[in-house]
Amino acid sequence: QEIKFKSLQQDSSLPVDVASDSLSVDQTSGIAIFDGNVIVTQGAMTIKSAKARVQNSADGSGIEKLFFDGGVTFASETEAAEANEAVYTIASGEVVMTGDVLLTQGPTTIAGQKLVYDLQKGTGTMQGRVQTTFVPKSGVAP
Amino acid sequence: MAGRRAFDGWSRTVGWLKVALPLTALGLLSTLFLVSNRIDPETAIPYSDIDVQSLVREPRLTKPVYSGTTANGSTLTLQALEARPATTPGNPSTAVDVTATLTSRTGLRTDIRSNAASLDAATNTLRLTGDVQIDSSAAYQVKTEALDADLSASAFTSSVPVQATGPTGTVTADSMSLMPDPKGDGTYLLVFNGRVKLVYQPK
Numbered sequence: 001q002e003i004k005f006k007s008l009q010q011d012s013s014l015p016v017d018v019a020s021d022s023l024s025v026d027q028t029s030g031i032a033i034f035d036g037n038v039i040v041t042q043g044a045m046t047i048k049s050a051k052a053r054v055q056n057s058a059d060g061s062g063i064e065k066l067f068f069d070g071g072v073t074f075a076s077e078t079e080a081a082e083a084n085e086a087v088y089t090i091a092s093g094e095v096v097m098t099g100d101v102l103l104t105q106g107p108t109t110i111a112g113q114k115l116v117y118d119l120q121k122g123t124g125t126m127q128g129r130v131q132t133t134f135v136p137k138s139g140v141a142p
Numbered sequence: 143m144a145g146r147r148a149f150d151g152w153s154r155t156v157g158w159l160k161v162a163l164p165l166t167a168l169g170l171l172s173t174l175f176l177v178s179n180r181i182d183p184e185t186a187i188p189y190s191d192i193d194v195q196s197l198v199r200e201p202r203l204t205k206p207v208y209s210g211t212t213a214n215g216s217t218l219t220l221q222a223l224e225a226r227p228a229t230t231p232g233n234p235s236t237a238v239d240v241t242a243t244l245t246s247r248t249g250l251r252t253d254i255r256s257n258a259a260s261l262d263a264a265t266n267t268l269r270l271t272g273d274v275q276i277d278s279s280a281a282y283q284v285k286t287e288a289l290d291a292d293l294s295a296s297a298f299t300s301s302v303p304v305q306a307t308g309p310t311g312t313v314t315a316d317s318m319s320l321m322p323d324p325k326g327d328g329t330y331l332l333v334f335n336g337r338v339k340l341v342y343q344p345k
Contacts, residue, residue: 016311018340023313027250027278027320028329032310034338054310060281063310063342090344 002127003110008076009122010043012093016063017041018052030056040066040088045119047088047095048073065089072097074117079105081115093119101126107135202226206237212296214322216246220268222259234260240270244296247328252320253277254298256289266293274300276320278332282308284318297321304334311342 021036032054040047050070057064065087072086074095084099095117103110103126113128202224209219222237240259244252257272268291276284276298286304291297299319306313316336323329 013344016342016344018338018342020338022333022335023315023338023340024331024333025282025308026323026329027252027332028248030281030309034340056309060309062345090342 002125003112003130003132004123004125005105005110007079007105007117007122007124008045008119010045010093010119012042012090012120014043016090018066020052030060032056038068040068042090044076045095046075047086048075049086063090079103083115095119109133200226200229210293212244213294214247214296214328216244216250216296216322216328218293218296219243220259228261228263234262234269236260242268242270242291246322246330250330251279252330254289254291267291268293278320278330282306282313282332284320284332286318295321306334311340313338313340315339 018034018038018040020034020038023032023034025032034052034054036050038049038052040052047066047068049068049072051068053067054063055065055067056062068086068088069084072083074081074083074086074097081097081101081103083097083101086095086097088095097115097117098113101112101115103112103115103124110126110130110132112126112130115124115126117124203226204224205221206225207219207221209217211217220237220240220242222241223239225237226235228235237259238257240256242254244254246252254270254274254276256270256274259268259270261268270289270291271287274286274289276282276286276289278284284300284304284306286300287302289298289300292299297319298321299317301317304315304318306315306318313334315334315338318332318334320330320332323331
């Protein structure tokens with residue numbers, strides 16, 4: 001089953017800023033790999049991971065997708081999410097996080113297998129064996 | 143009678159002409175030498191101002207071209223405006239306005255240019271300095287101040303901050319190296335190290 005929730009909404013044509021320890025570009029295929037605490041920031045969103053691979057768009061005009069692996073954390077002001085891997089398609093502003101995803105939004109935490117963020121519409125859906133833990137107002141965890 | 147007076151007038155003008163004409167001839171003749179510009183024999187032949195002494199003292203090559211193949215089979219050609227071979231064993235041979243082209247077995251072409259270069263024959267490394275620019279065929283253009291080229295392994299490393307512009311945006315890093323892929327399939331890896339920062343502006 002799946003849970004829909006409100007999340008970060010932002011314009012996907014904001015500049016994307018990638019920082020890492022090293023970047024290696026294969027001269028023949030043009031594949032670029034960021035390695036060593038990779039931090040991608042765009043607007044209010046930050047994605048951190050150990051490694052990120054860049055997939056250029058077919059016409060070579062820029063970055064189409066960023067593949068993160070080795071433990072990914074997605075953070076914005078209102079929420080934070082962790083997963084094993086993530087794929088961010090810049091043009092459509094879609095972040096797909098897979099592999100025992102844990103999302104914390106304020107007091108609630110949601111766990112699942114796959115989390116899809118749509119940054120343009122500002123919605124997120126968590127799929128696959130979703131468990132949600134609420135902290136009732138009285139502050140006593142169930 | 144009238145004929146005589148007319149005759150006198152004619153002979154008088156002829157008499158005047160006999161005096162005036164030689165004088166004007168003399169005047170014309172003198173302007174030939176007076177007015178004409180002086181030809182100074184000293185500067186007549188333009189001497190070349192190249193300092194012959196320095197040419198003799200330091201042997202130099204103009205527009206030298208060096209080409210060779212490197213360990214992994216890619217060809218490297220080096221051209222310079224002027225090169226000075228090492229005279230004493232201590233100092234390296236230097237070159238000015240250097241361009242280098244590296245074409246790998248897989249047809250990958252990398253063009254490098256710099257203001258100056260010095261070749262250290264002992265370690266077979268060429269040190270390029272002075273706004274070095276590297277254009278790799280993966281459409282990355284890297285700018286740095288100093289680049290060491292290990293000619294035998296055709297590996298280029300720059301240990302000073304570099305900036306690069308490429309299809310995925312502009313990259314800045316503390317150092318960079320361009321070397322054959324360890325997997326050895328003939329391709330080259332352009333690696334940026336140390337505080338790498340890439341800024342990409344989506345269309």
